Amino acid sequence: SVTSLDSIPMHGRDLTVHPDDLMEPPEQVNDSKQEILENKDVVVQHVNIQGLGRTKEDLLGYEISDVFHSKNLIDVMRKAHIARQRLLRLGIFKQVEVLIDTSEGTDALPNGLDVTFEVTEVKRLTGSYNTMVGNNEGSMVLGLKLPNTFGRAEKLTFQFSYGTKETSYGLSFFKPQPGNFERNLTLNLYKVTGQFPWSSLKETDKGMSAELNFPLGVTNHTLKWEGVWRELGCLARSASFAVREESGHSLKSALSHTVSIDSRNSAIFPSRGALLQINQELAGYTGGDASFLKEDFELQVNRRLFWDSVLSASLWGGMLYPIGGQSSSIADRFYLGGPTSVRGFGMYSIGPQSEGDYLGGEAYWAGGLHLYTPLPFRPGRGGFGDLFRTHFFLNAGNLCNLNYGDGPQAHLQKLAECIRWSYGAGIVLRLGNIARLELNYCVPMGVQSGDRCTGTRAGHYNSKLL
Amino acid sequence: MALVSAEPWPENATLYQPLKEDQILLSDCASSLAVQAYLRMCGLPVQVVCRANAEYMSPSGKIPFIHVGNQVVSELGPIVQFTKAKGHSLSDGLDDVQRAEMKAYMELVNNMLLTAELFIQWCDDATAAEISRPRYSSPYSWPLNNILAYQKQWEVRRKMNAIGWGGKTLEQVYEDVSQCCQALSQRLGTQPYFFSKQPTELDALVFGHLFTIITTRLTSGELAERIKGFSNLLSFCRRIEQTYFEDKSSST
Numbered sequence A: 001s002v003t004s005l006d007s008i009p010m011h012g013r014d015l016t017v018h019p020d021d022l023m024e025p026p027e028q029v030n031d032s033k034q035e036i037l038e039n040k041d042v043v044v045q046h047v048n049i050q051g052l053g054r055t056k057e058d059l060l061g062y063e064i065s066d067v068f069h070s071k072n073l074i075d076v077m078r079k080a081h082i083a084r085q086r087l088l089r090l091g092i093f094k095q096v097e098v099l100i101d102t103s104e105g106t107d108a109l110p111n112g113l114d115v116t117f118e119v120t121e122v123k124r125l126t127g128s129y130n131t132m133v134g135n136n137e138g139s140m141v142l143g144l145k146l147p148n149t150f151g152r153a154e155k156l157t158f159q160f161s162y163g164t165k166e167t168s169y170g171l172s173f174f175k176p177q178p179g180n181f182e183r184n185l186t187l188n189l190y191k192v193t194g195q196f197p198w199s200s201l202k203e204t205d206k207g208m209s210a211e212l213n214f215p216l217g218v219t220n221h222t223l224k225w226e227g228v229w230r231e232l233g234c235l236a237r238s239a240s241f242a243v244r245e246e247s248g249h250s251l252k253s254a255l256s257h258t259v260s261i262d263s264r265n266s267a268i269f270p271s272r273g274a275l276l277q278i279n280q281e282l283a284g285y286t287g288g289d290a291s292f293l294k295e296d297f298e299l300q301v302n303r304r305l306f307w308d309s310v311l312s313a314s315l316w317g318g319m320l321y322p323i324g325g326q327s328s329s330i331a332d333r334f335y336l337g338g339p340t341s342v343r344g345f346g347m348y349s350i351g352p353q354s355e356g357d358y359l360g361g362e363a364y365w366a367g368g369l370h371l372y373t374p375l376p377f378r379p380g381r382g383g384f385g386d387l388f389r390t391h392f393f394l395n396a397g398n399l400c401n402l403n404y405g406d407g408p409q410a411h412l413q414k415l416a417e418c419i420r421w422s423y424g425a426g427i428v429l430r431l432g433n434i435a436r437l438e439l440n441y442c443v444p445m446g447v448q449s450g451d452r453c454t455g456t457r458a459g460h461y462n463s464k465l466l
Numbered sequence B: 001m002a003l004v005s006a007e008p009w010p011e012n013a014t015l016y017q018p019l020k021e022d023q024i025l026l027s028d029c030a031s032s033l034a035v036q037a038y039l040r041m042c043g044l045p046v047q048v049v050c051r052a053n054a055e056y057m058s059p060s061g062k063i064p065f066i067h068v069g070n071q072v073v074s075e076l077g078p079i080v081q082f083t084k085a086k087g088h089s090l091s092d093g094l095d096d097v098q099r100a101e102m103k104a105y106m107e108l109v110n111n112m113l114l115t116a117e118l119f120i121q122w123c124d125d126a127t128a129a130e131i132s133r134p135r136y137s138s139p140y141s142w143p144l145n146n147i148l149a150y151q152k153q154w155e156v157r158r159k160m161n162a163i164g165w166g167g168k169t170l171e172q173v174y175e176d177v178s179q180c181c182q183a184l185s186q187r188l189g190t191q192p193y194f195f196s197k198q199p200t201e202l203d204a205l206v207f208g209h210l211f212t213i214i215t216t217r218l219t220s221g222e223l224a225e226r227i228k229g230f231s232n233l234l235s236f237c238r239r240i241e242q243t244y245f246e247d248k249s250s251s252t
Helices: A031-039 A057-069 A073-089 A408-416 B002-006 B026-042 B076-085 B096-122 B125-137 B144-162 B170-188 B201-215 B222-228 B231-244
Strands: A043-050 A093-102 A112-121 A126-133 A138-147 A155-163 A167-177 A180-196 A201-216 A219-234 A248-262 A273-288 A292-304 A310-322 A363-373 A388-400 A420-431 A435-445 A460-465 B014-017 B047-050 B065-068 B071-074
Touching (some): A057 A073, A073 A112, A248 B144, A363 A408, A388 A435, B014 B026, B076 B201, B096 B125, B096 B144, B096 B170, B170 B222, B170 B231, B201 B231, B222 B231
Parallel strands (some): B014 B047
Antiparallel strands (some): A138 A155, A155 A167, A219 A248, A273 A292, A292 A310, A310 A363, A363 A388, A388 A420, A435 A460, B014 B065
16 A cells, blocks of 8 residues: 555564574483483472563563473473573563572472573663665664563654655554563554655655554454544646545544464565465544545465475455445555566556556555575575575566446456566575565566556666665 | 647636535635636636545645646636636736736735635634634544644634734724725726726636625625625626626526
């Protein structure tokens, strides 16, 4: 959607590489010792946490209680390691050390153990300064974070971003349920300004949202209410009349639900696992001017093949159904084209347009087939060379408006005609766990009149930072 | 400008204004009627389309604006220039002295009548609360309607303070309107139009404002009464209405 900012995560998700990702599981002692240790019964008598300042103790009880149920020494070590992970994921400790010792004191049993977690809390207030580069834009982001604000792993964040195309600020409050960190509530207040040259449109959103996350089995659910005051305007005097007609103010009050299952081992460069995410949004039933039902999904499957190469297939799609007879707003429609969907086409420059301004569409689908292999002859193997991959890809997609009066047969037919697609190859560079840089040679095909391709139709080099 | 004049006036020229029934305010209605009168006097057909977001669609933020071919032009002054470039003009027959006089009277109408309309709409608490804010915010839902209405009110009040009208009372404004009408009435005299037999853009502008004021119901009928006191202005409005708007069933 036009309103989402690809480059700024507004949900307080930490993008740093966690040291635990690199940490190895506890060492395996050799068999004979293991037998002795496993056969020795132990009882965990005390589990302590030392080094607490503002953190409330009742929060931590849930994370460490399992250690009490250890039966033998290996069990204690394993459970203590898991408890340490759980304490770290709360985001309130800089460091957690585990000490396992025999019990002392008057009530000490001969096989009793004391487990102590020595923690170092994070500072009350941290400031940060980042520069972010997204799809063809750059911005300077200043952040203020108050982790563990009231002692139960809450987080208050303020973010201010000044960019080449947009300015925004946001206030966010995150509260997890004690004992159930994956169940949490986030409240947001924000103002976001965006410029969209492919539509000659500028948009200012002022809004608030309340979001509830919770896991259910293997799935993760998010329920969200969002109220946004949107102001649309022409980016230039030369904007098309179709875009000029969308100028003005509107209010969107929407409820949305997202369910996702993610078994991938990485978000940027997965080599195995799959992702399925389904999102729906209903606007208009809790007030506001905008009234629609929006559905979209994303499916990605990754599989490792011979010789360290990875095959990745992905499919996205979505549909916007305006309710109550009014037509959809340019701010709610889907857009297609560019390095994140169909390479070889200009950014969001596929589909319905008027005088060169892309208006978006009410239905779309996009798919990609990617093959990542190590560089030929594997230069720099084991070191720098591992960050590069050769990349072969096939992208396809379509974006259009549907006549909702016709049946599903007609809809499928419309989405299947005039498919845009492209193929090519290139090199991908992995930048930490955050981004990827691509340099591709790409041939766009199935170009319809009105679409804009990057470079010549015959194929071109392009580089993208994603 | 050379490119613009090359194209003839198209059949599908459109004029945009806010919604007639529920939304449009006195000042916008007057400005829109002035442009419509001018175009009819020129013999240029234009279709009137009402949009709730007309004010935001306009490139200058002011009503009305016209969409002609690929061009979008707003406000009477630029529209007069635009039609002149296409070869249509009402003031060609005037000499330089008369043209300067015409410009001066148009300035008078804009500085007095239009400003008075804005003042009464937004600076008079009774009118603002009973008419202006509800009408202005009618296309939007809560709480956006209140936010936009108050934002507009603050903006107009700030402008009034900037031009020195902030301290005026309603009585003073009515007096100013009377004086303005006095000057117009004197200039018009017994002629059919301000510059003898043919109407000019000044006639369109004066008609737009006076006709709208006398046919719009406000919280107080005082303003309309002041204008009705000048009989030659009344018959002027009636004459233009009958000559150019006889096919229209309603006035605003």
